[in-house]
Amino acid sequence: MNTTRYAVVTGADRGLGFALTEGLLERGWHVFAGSYLPDWPQLAELQSRYPDLLVNLPLDVSSDSSILSAAAAVEERTRRIDLLINNAGVITDRNDDSIRMTQDYDEMIRLYQVNALGPIQVSEAFLPLLEQGELKRLCYVSSEAGSIAKAERTAWFGYCMSKAALNRGVHQLFDRLRPDGYSFRLYHPGWLRTYMSGTLNEEAELEPSESAEPALNYFLGSTLPWDGKPHAIDEDQLVMRDYQGREWPF
Amino acid sequence: MDRTAWILNLREPFGAALGRELVSRGWKVLGGDPGEQEQPNSEAQRGSGPAEGEKIGENPDVPTGSGSSGFEDFEGSMAFGPETNGRSVVKKSEAQSEHSKGDALTDRGDPLSADNPLPEHGKLKAFPLNPDQPGELEQAVQATAELATHIDLLILNTDESSETGGRPIFPTDAAAFREKETGFSMPETVESRLYDYETYALTPLRIVEKLLPLMEAEDRLKRICFISSHEGSISAGGASAPIGQAMARTALHMQAKLLFNDLRRSGYTFRLYDPGLSRSSVPSSDELMGSIPGKVAESARFAAGFFTNPHADEERLVLTGSRGEEWPF
Numbered sequence: 001m002n003t004t005r006y007a008v009v010t011g012a013d014r015g016l017g018f019a020l021t022e023g024l025l026e027r028g029w030h031v032f033a034g035s036y037l038p039d040w041p042q043l044a045e046l047q048s049r050y051p052d053l054l055v056n057l058p059l060d061v062s063s064d065s066s067i068l069s070a071a072a073a074v075e076e077r078t079r080r081i082d083l084l085i086n087n088a089g090v091i092t093d094r095n096d097d098s099i100r101m102t103q104d105y106d107e108m109i110r111l112y113q114v115n116a117l118g119p120i121q122v123s124e125a126f127l128p129l130l131e132q133g134e135l136k137r138l139c140y141v142s143s144e145a146g147s148i149a150k151a152e153r154t155a156w157f158g159y160c161m162s163k164a165a166l167n168r169g170v171h172q173l174f175d176r177l178r179p180d181g182y183s184f185r186l187y188h189p190g191w192l193r194t195y196m197s198g199t200l201n202e203e204a205e206l207e208p209s210e211s212a213e214p215a216l217n218y219f220l221g222s223t224l225p226w227d228g229k230p231h232a233i234d235e236d237q238l239v240m241r242d243y244q245g246r247e248w249p250f
Numbered sequence: 251m252d253r254t255a256w257i258l259n260l261r262e263p264f265g266a267a268l269g270r271e272l273v274s275r276g277w278k279v280l281g282g283d284p285g286e287q288e289q290p291n292s293e294a295q296r297g298s299g300p301a302e303g304e305k306i307g308e309n310p311d312v313p314t315g316s317g318s319s320g321f322e323d324f325e326g327s328m329a330f331g332p333e334t335n336g337r338s339v340v341k342k343s344e345a346q347s348e349h350s351k352g353d354a355l356t357d358r359g360d361p362l363s364a365d366n367p368l369p370e371h372g373k374l375k376a377f378p379l380n381p382d383q384p385g386e387l388e389q390a391v392q393a394t395a396e397l398a399t400h401i402d403l404l405i406l407n408t409d410e411s412s413e414t415g416g417r418p419i420f421p422t423d424a425a426a427f428r429e430k431e432t433g434f435s436m437p438e439t440v441e442s443r444l445y446d447y448e449t450y451a452l453t454p455l456r457i458v459e460k461l462l463p464l465m466e467a468e469d470r471l472k473r474i475c476f477i478s479s480h481e482g483s484i485s486a487g488g489a490s491a492p493i494g495q496a497m498a499r500t501a502l503h504m505q506a507k508l509l510f511n512d513l514r515r516s517g518y519t520f521r522l523y524d525p526g527l528s529r530s531s532v533p534s535s536d537e538l539m540g541s542i543p544g545k546v547a548e549s550a551r552f553a554a555g556f557f558t559n560p561h562a563d564e565e566r567l568v569l570t571g572s573r574g575e576e577w578p579f
Contacts, residue, residue: 064440099509103459105452112447116497117440148484148504148579154512161451161501168484168500175489238485250484250579 006081006133008074010034010061010122011088015194016141018042019212020085020219025050027216032074032081034059034088061088061118062110071125080132085139085219086119091197095156108158115162120169130182138177139185139219140170142240149249167240167250174238183235185219188242206243214243253471255403256394257281258457260376263543264477264525265407267550272403273374275554280397281405282379282390282457381453391460401464402471403557406454408478408502443494450478450498455505465518474513475521475557476506479528480577483569491528503569503579510567519564521557525549526572548572 007024011017012033021033025046033056035043047054057073060066074081090111094104119140130136145156146163153160167186174184189211191204223230224245240248255272259265260281269279375397377390394401458474465472481491482499491499503522510520526549527542549572556570569577 098512099455099459099462103455105456108452109444109447112501113440113444116447116501117443117494120443120493120497121440146504148500148507151504151507152511153508155508157455157505157508160508161504164484164504165447165451165497165501168482168487169493169497171484171487172489172491172493172496 004030005083005135006030006032006078007083007085008032008034008081008126009085009087010059010118011036012043012056013037013040014042015196016189016192016208016212016215017085017087018046019208020087020215021054022046023209023212023216024083025053027220029053029083030078031055032057032070032077034061034070036060036088059088061086061122062113064121067118067121067125071129074126075129078129080134081126081129082133082135083137083139083219084123084126084130085141086122087141088114088118089141089143089196090114091159093197095159097157098155099157103157108161111158111162112165115159116165116169119166120173123173127177131180136180136182137185137219138170138173138182139187140166141187141189141215142166142170144188144240144242144248147240147248147250171238171250178236184238186238186240187215187218188240188248189215190243211243214245218245252278253402254278254280254398254400255405256398256401256461257405257407258379258454259283259407261285262407263546264527264550265405267546268405268407268553269374271550271554272558275558277403277558278373278398280375280377280394280401282377282387284378284380286376286378381448381456387456387460391464394461395464398464400467400470401461403473403475404458404461404465405475405557406457406477408450408454408476408499438492438494442492443497446492446494446498447501450482450495451501451505454502458509466516468517472513472516472518473521473557474506474509474518475523475553476502477523477525477553478502478506478569480524480569480571481528483577484579486578507567507579514565519561520567521561522567522569523553523556524569524571524577525553 005028007029009017009021009024009031012021012031013035014037017033021031021043024031030053031050033043033046033054035056035058038058043054043056047056055074055077057070058066059070092104092107092111094107097103123138130138143159143163144150145153145160146165146167148164151160170184170186174182178184190206192206192208192211193201193204194208195201218224218241221233222235223232224241225231226245240250242248253276255269255277257265257269257279258281260269260279261283265281265283269281272279377393379386379390381387454476465474478499479491481487481496482501482503484500487496487500506520506522509518514520525546527546552572552574569579571577
């Protein structure tokens with residue numbers, strides 16, 4: 001069994017993606033970090049701390065050519081990856097626009113490209129490398145905002161539609177790839193103090209690191225703690241779980 | 251009371267069949283369709299009585315009316331007097347010949363005759379509406395406002411007919427049939443997936459936004475109906491549909507839920523309907539393929555009742571199939 005493990009993380013510049021990347025490095029993983037913000041300093045600083053484990057790559061998940069370039073760059077360095085974490089996501093300040101207000105459809109398309117299509121396109125591009133990996137695990141940072149059954153919002157069209165669509169796309173990949181040995185994680189990280197909307201949200205509940213820790217336990221592990229005991233994750237069911245391990249209905 | 255329905259993609263087979271069903275039940279039906287051409291003399295109403303060609307919903311492959319099993323069976327149906335929909339008698343062979351040319355749904359125009367006034371329940375009008383064309387939605391909304399003071403029933407039919415350039419929904423299409431039989435599909439592109447999102451999710455939202463002011467009257471039905479597919483069910487949609495199409499339909503379901511959450515407070519009611527016509531719903535044997543037009547008509551008939559009648563529980567939004575079954579989100 002090969003002890004060297006390789007991961008790809010999208011949206012790794014800051015926030016949850018950065019915390020996930022840092023957590024993987026601390027665990028000894030080789031990480032290819034998708035970077036959308038070349039001028040943001042955190043990943044460069046992290047690279048200086050883990051020069052042998054971290055490779056930063058330009059990656060805009062809304063661009064097919066960028067995705068393919070990133071996959072090719074990874075393939076130049078390794079013949080396999082074990083873990084793909086689709087973390088990149090955006091939100092908008094037009095969330096509260098009700099249907100009685102003029103909607104911003106260009107913004108909805110942007111959210112859909114990044115939040116919904118991006119993770120699917122990235123997954124498809126990296127499948128040949130994942131196929132050679134041992135873990136074959138696909139992880140997706142989604143949101144409770146993608147739960148139709150639990151939806152209580154009265155607007156947020158672009159964001160909620162993008163996350164619900166993501167959940168559907170992930171389920172399709174699950175249906176197709178699970179028979180080939182792939183396993184999946186779908187994660188609601190909670191309300192985080194991140195730059196997802198472009199500026200730091202200081203009102204949110206959690207620091208990214210507070211969500212990254214349970215996320216990595218979920219992404220890497222085969223059990224979930226429940227009632228103080230570990231319970232095996234049923235890999236033949238796709239469920240969305242939050243940072244407390246709770247299941248969210250679709 | 252005059253009741254008006256507005257149907258997106260009114261010339262698409264299911265939209266057309268549904269339009270006919272509603273007209274037969276006394277509704278005035280308006281709608282937009284990318285296949286509709288601008289008429290030189292834009293009339294508010296279609297004529298009735300003898301005409302040379304087919305009308306909206308007159309696809310001879312899509313029989314309509316209770317108990318009807320085919321186009322000729324439909325002729326003379328008491329449920330649809332020949333004047334009710336302004337439809338001329340077209341022999342099946344002629345109609346099929348026209349259909350084979352790919353223009354079976356083309357409205358050739360039929361000037362309203364003073365000798366043949368259109369019955370109140372026979373009103374039906376389609377506007378050009380191609381979301382890719384700037385300004386067409388605004389023009390369709392303006393034309394709608396000129397013909398109707400209000401809309402009671404807004405039906406967002408996101409299925410597409412092959413003649414309008416959209417993806418065919420019928421397995422009679424060779425590529426779709428091959429995909430269903432073999433599981434092999436042509437690669438999707440980002441562009442095709444964005445097209446799916448525009449078609450199945452954004453276009454309906456654009457229309458709701460624009461037409462909502464025409465639905466606001468207090469004493470009206472105020473009902474919004476979404477035509478979708480169980481392919482958009484996250485947990486039960488299966489893996490056979492193109493992934494971009496399935497994702498976009500899920501986005502539509504979320505959109506329906508958000509609008510439900512908001513507009514329910516203002517007295518709106520909602521329907522979310524799977525007509526059972528998607529590729530994963532339709533059996534692939536040649537024998538059953540032949541019954542697809544009948545399936546369209548049957549599903550449209552169910553939909554007409556489902557959309558116009560009250561429901562026991564208007565406080566839940568449910569994806570309902572053409573046999574009344576409930577699909578999970």
